[in-house]
Amino acid sequence: MTVVVYICAGMLGLSTLLLLARMTMGPTMLDRTVALDVLTAVGICGVALEAALNRSTTTLPILLVLTLLGFVGSVSIARFSRGSDDIEAEEEAR
Amino acid sequence: MSWTDLADVIAAACLLTGAALALIAAIGVLRLPDLLSRMHAATKPQVLSLLLVLIGLGFRLREPEAIGILVLVALFQLVTSPVANHMVGRASFRAGQIDHDRLIVDELSEVLPQIEEPRGAP
Amino acid sequence: MSPRPIPRHRTLQLPVLVWLTLVWLMLWRDFSLGNALFGFAVAVGVCLFFPLPPLRMHLRVRxxxxxxxxxxxxxxxxxxxxxxxxxxxxxxxxxxxxxxxxxxxxxxxxxxxxxxxxxxxxxxxxxxxxxxxxxxxxxxxxxxxxxxxxxxxxxxxxxxxxxxxxxxxxxxxxxxxxxx
Incomplete structure (x- = not known):
C-alpha cells in the first residue's frame, strides 16, 4: 500500500506542477480559474491519499470543505470577472 | 487471501487509476488549445478521478461511519463541478474570448445579443 | 427579490428538512436518535432564517x-x-x-x-x-x-x-x- 500511495503522490505532484504552469501562463483570468478548480481537486486527492495511507478518518471533513471551497471559488471568479485579458487596461479604458 | 487483502487490492487499483486520471486532467488543462476545450479536460477526467479516489479510500477505511461523508463529498462534487464549469464557460462566451477558427458550427454567437431576459444568476 | 413575500412557514418543506438532517448526521458520523432530533431542529432553523422560494417540481419518480x-x-x-x-x-x-x-x-x-x-x-x-x-x-x-x-x-x-x-x-x- 505504501508503494502505491507513493506512486499516486508522484502523479499528483506532477499534475500540480503542470497546473501551476497553466496558472502562470494564463492567458486569461478564466483559464487560471479552471486550473485552480483542478488544483483543488488534486488537493482533495492528496488529502484522501494521506487518509488511505494511515487509515485515519480525522481528515475527512477537510475533503468536504475543499469540495465546497473549489466550487465557491470558481463561481465567484466567473461571476465577477469581466472576462478581460488585462484588468488594468480595462480600468484605464473607462 | 482474506477479504481485507482483497479490499486493499481494490483500493490500490482505484487510487492508482484516480491519480492517473488527475494527471491526464492536468495534462489536458496544460495542452489543449482553447479555454472551452480545457474545461472539458477539467470536468470529466477530474470528476471521475475524484470518484475513484473516494471509492478507493472507502475500501481502504472499511468503516461504515466514514462512508457517509465520502458519499457526501462525491455527491457535492458531481453537482457542483458542472455548475462551476458552466459559469466559467458562460463568462468566457459573454466576454467574447472565443477562438472562432476552432468552431465548425456556432449557433450561439448570432443570437447572443438578442438574449435580453434576466440571467438566472443574480 | 420576489414582489410578494412568501410567508415564513411556507419555506419549511419536508423533503428539504429531511435532506438537511441527513447531511447533519453524515457530517457527525453519529447516527443516534438524539443527534437526529438536534439535526432536525438545526434544519428547521436554517430553513426559517435562510428561506428559499418553494420548489415546484411535480415529479413522479419511476x-x-x-x-x-x-x-x-x-x-x-x-x-x-x-x-x-x-x-x-x-x-x-x-x-x-x-x-x-x-x-x-x-x-x-x-x-x-x-x-x-x-x-x-x-x-x-x-x-x-x-x-x-x-x-x-x-x-x-x-x-x-x-x-x-x-x-x-x-x-x-x-x-x-x-x-x-x-x-x-x-x-x-x-x-x-x-x-x-
Missing amino acids: PIPLLWLGVRFLWDVVVSSVLVARATLGPTKNLRNAVVEVNLKTPSDFVLTVVAEMICLIPGSLAVEARRSTHTVFFHAFDVRDEEGVEVFRQRVLAQERRVVRAFGSQTDHLEEVQP
Whole structure:
C-alpha cells in the first residue's frame, strides 16, 4: 500500500506542477480559474491519499470543505470577472 | 487471501487509476488549445478521478461511519463541478474570448445579443 | 427579490428538512436518535432564517428508469473520460469543436436543469448558455469533426433528455411524437 500511495503522490505532484504552469501562463483570468478548480481537486486527492495511507478518518471533513471551497471559488471568479485579458487596461479604458 | 487483502487490492487499483486520471486532467488543462476545450479536460477526467479516489479510500477505511461523508463529498462534487464549469464557460462566451477558427458550427454567437431576459444568476 | 413575500412557514418543506438532517448526521458520523432530533431542529432553523422560494417540481419518480439513468450515467462518465484522455494525449493541433443549439422538448425547469448538469459529464459536451423561456440550451461539443458529428451530438443530448424525463417527468406524452 505504501508503494502505491507513493506512486499516486508522484502523479499528483506532477499534475500540480503542470497546473501551476497553466496558472502562470494564463492567458486569461478564466483559464487560471479552471486550473485552480483542478488544483483543488488534486488537493482533495492528496488529502484522501494521506487518509488511505494511515487509515485515519480525522481528515475527512477537510475533503468536504475543499469540495465546497473549489466550487465557491470558481463561481465567484466567473461571476465577477469581466472576462478581460488585462484588468488594468480595462480600468484605464473607462 | 482474506477479504481485507482483497479490499486493499481494490483500493490500490482505484487510487492508482484516480491519480492517473488527475494527471491526464492536468495534462489536458496544460495542452489543449482553447479555454472551452480545457474545461472539458477539467470536468470529466477530474470528476471521475475524484470518484475513484473516494471509492478507493472507502475500501481502504472499511468503516461504515466514514462512508457517509465520502458519499457526501462525491455527491457535492458531481453537482457542483458542472455548475462551476458552466459559469466559467458562460463568462468566457459573454466576454467574447472565443477562438472562432476552432468552431465548425456556432449557433450561439448570432443570437447572443438578442438574449435580453434576466440571467438566472443574480 | 420576489414582489410578494412568501410567508415564513411556507419555506419549511419536508423533503428539504429531511435532506438537511441527513447531511447533519453524515457530517457527525453519529447516527443516534438524539443527534437526529438536534439535526432536525438545526434544519428547521436554517430553513426559517435562510428561506428559499418553494420548489415546484411535480415529479413522479419511476424506479426502473431511474436505475437505468444512473447506470447509463456512470457508464457515460467513464466513456467521456476515456475520450477526453485520448484527445488530450493525441495531437491537439487539429481539434475542432462546435457550439450547438438544442431545443429541449420538456416543459419542466427541473428536467432542464438535470439534463444540463448531466450533459456536462457525458461524452464531449458542456452547457454554455441556457434560455429558460424557450427551453433552449447551447452546448459546447468537444472534438466534433463535421456536420454529421453535430447531428450525432444533438441526438445524444435528446436521448439523455428522454432518459431523464422517463425517470422523473410528470408526463411523458411529448416524448411519443419524437419516438414513433
